Amino acid sequence: MVGNFGRKCISYPGRTFNTNPIDIMSISFKQAKFATSAFELSQLLPDEGAEVAFAGRSNSGKSSAINCLVRQKGLCKTSKTPGRTQLINFFELDQDRRLVDLPGYGFAKVSKQIRNHWDQVLTAFLLERQALKGLVIVVDIRRGIGDLDRGLISMIGDSLPLHILLTKADKLSRSATRKARLATEAQLSGPNQSVSTLSILSRQGLESLEQICGKWLTFD
Ligand code: GDP
Numbered sequence: 001m002v003g004n005f006g007r008k009c010i011s012y013p014g015r016t017f018n019t020n021p022i023d024i025m026s027i028s029f030k031q032a033k034f035a036t037s038a039f040e041l042s043q044l045l046p047d048e049g050a051e052v053a054f055a056g057r058s059n060s061g062k063s064s065a066i067n068c069l070v071r072q073k074g075l076c077k078t079s080k081t082p083g084r085t086q087l088i089n090f091f092e093l094d095q096d097r098r099l100v101d102l103p104g105y106g107f108a109k110v111s112k113q114i115r116n117h118w119d120q121v122l123t124a125f126l127l128e129r130q131a132l133k134g135l136v137i138v139v140d141i142r143r144g145i146g147d148l149d150r151g152l153i154s155m156i157g158d159s160l161p162l163h164i165l166l167t168k169a170d171k172l173s174r175s176a177t178r179k180a181r182l183a184t185e186a187q188l189s190g191p192n193q194s195v196s197t198l199s200i201l202s203r204q205g206l207e208s209l210e211q212i213c214g215k216w217l218t219f220d
Pocket residue numbers: 056057058059060061062063064065077078079080104167168169170171198199200201
């Protein structure tokens with residue numbers, strides 16, 4: 001147990017963040033297990049503890065990134081066929097910490113009604129949920145930040161720390177990967193916005209992802 005001496009905290013409306021060095025070993029990503037799914041705000045888990053959410057275009061590699069983080073092949077369903085039922089999925093790491101898989105966006109076939117439903121639910125979730133400490137937006141490194149990602153980033157504004165995870169880094173050369181990361185960084189403006197890359201094949205970048213999620217999930 002570490003004492004509270006000299007602890008630095010940043011305050012966002014309704015949210016407190018620990019900015020001290022984190023012992024990421026204390027976060028048990030491997031222990032992640034499915035907790036529940038939600039279609040409506042009323043079905044969300046109680047708004048307590050700490051959560052990190054993952055958003056991204058369908059096929060960006062979001063499910064693969066979460067599975068890589070928790071070292072489990074099938075925790076989060078990966079699929080090449082978009083259009084399956086969309087839900088907010090909660091994965092418990094321990095009693096106080098959760099990962100949240102948000103519905104992928106950019107499906108051509110989703111009805112306007114469903115699109116409006118998720119616009120409302122996700123806006124409320126992202127802007128009002130106290131337990132939410134950070135958002136990872138998963139982006140295919142070959143596509144870069146697209147219009148839908150940009151819309152989400154501007155909707156979030158300064159209300160929540162944000163991390164852009166550029167996935168499928170093994171599809172590009174080292175120099176192209178670096179270039180893509182720098183180009184993405186240049187598109188961000190907030191003090192609590194960052195970028196890293198990931199390959200689920202080589203696991204390059206996994207440690208950075210663990211660090212950022214670990215930092216957000218460690219709360220007083
Ligand atoms: P989601 O729809 O955003 O959840 O995307 P998935 O996780 O289902 O991934 C979409 C496709 O990209 C799948 O075929 C994955 O195997 C592939 N993929 C995801 N991450 C990587 C990666 O780091 N490297 C490579 N080569 N393929 C990846």
